[in-house]
Amino acid sequence: MTAMIDISEARKSFVMHLQGGIELPVVRGVSFHVEPGECVVLSGPSGAGKSSILKMIFGNYRCDGGRIGIRHQGEVIDLATAEPRQVLSVRRCTIGYVSQFLRAVPRVATVDVVAEPLIANGVARAEARDRAGRLLRRLNIPERLWPLPPSTFSGGEQQRVNIARGFISDLPILLLDEPTASLDAANRAVVVELVEQKKKQGVAMVAIVHDDEIRQEIADRIVDVTSFAAAA
């Protein structure tokens, strides 16, 4: 079987020009792979670089070196060197990302925020909204909130909208940054179910989860990020 994600020797540091050009090493020698249907959980203390690694896989942070191989439409693309257009195509068709916080566009209704990734992939608006509604209902967002923009919602509600937006697509790779952080037990259980479902569909996942119980339930393998700590 061919890995969906194959990272080798990826490296990242920040140079802070406004702080006298100090270099902040983040990670180096990042190497692991993820197979279809597998959920790899990144572990390590805060500040170890877990979120940075997810952002590198999504093409949000640039790599200083190494390789981030992504299986995209039958070919392998190295996201560390890909053109912006290729990265956008990978995000549209291959990689979904549930970020820690919802970056809501003002004025857009919750149901449309969730439906947007499907519409961007050519699904008809009515069908996309229908599927968005079903997922929102499953995540216990009451229907009366659907026409409202999520910017006024509580933290937990926003996070569930974010999860719905991330899980709605049928993309073969999903990155999850603390998807259960601000959720109650009932909603955490829904997220665990959703992850199981994605596994059955063969989706490759990389997740950051601080809750030990959830980690036990969803992780097929754990990658310890402290081994990638860059020497300061």
Added chain:
Amino acid sequence: MAEREAQDNDQPLLTAEGLGKSYGGLMACRDVSFALYPGEVLAIVGESGSGKTTLLQLLSAQLAPNAGRVSYRMRDGVMRDLAKLGEAERRFLFRTDWGYVHQDPAQGLRMAVSAGANVGERLMAVGWNHYGKIRDSASSWLERVEIDTGRIDDAPRTYSGGMRQRLQIARNLVTEPRLVFMDEPTGGLDVSVQARLLDLMRNLVSELGLAAIVVTHDLAVARLLSHRVMVMKGGRVIETGLTDQVLDDPREPYTQLLVSSILPA
């Protein structure tokens, strides 16, 4: 979706090669090269005087460059040097295949004629001559930009700033252009009006598959509207990449300064 992919992998719509412009001894813009693809939204950001607007005018053939060239793929699929176009071809670009949204709507509209005529005028310029059809099309475009069609016979000087800007957008999009230039499109508007306009532009651009080049000093506008961003300083492009990449992981000192200077709301 296959069609969308094919379009994505298509040839560039517009390319700039080594583009430069000086006013006397002042280099307003130097050595700018990039390619814009169909459906792609590019933001040009930078502070006042960085050369953003000069670059936009070079790209839209309103200024002639001192160095380099801009090429555009005409509807027949052939790449043409803008400096070598005939008058008819230039007219076709300005009236039909391109839109240009000015910061000040008064520059892009005729303030004393009716809103309907402002939209219809671009259609008449491309040969529409059936009054009823022109009016229907104008009216449906007013609806799309959320202007009450009951105001179709009013002149834009009676409109609010936000309505004027939306009317200017309707006037530009009615001919189904493939490329729209926008110069600080939300510049003079209240924050609440800005949000509504940005949302509208975002939807129209994605529904119509438009390519756009947007000049803005507002990084939030760049983040909401654009796929890619070019950061300019002193007439040069100093950093370029995916919009979220450049804004979340800025590399150049000046870009880091810009990003860290945003005031939290």
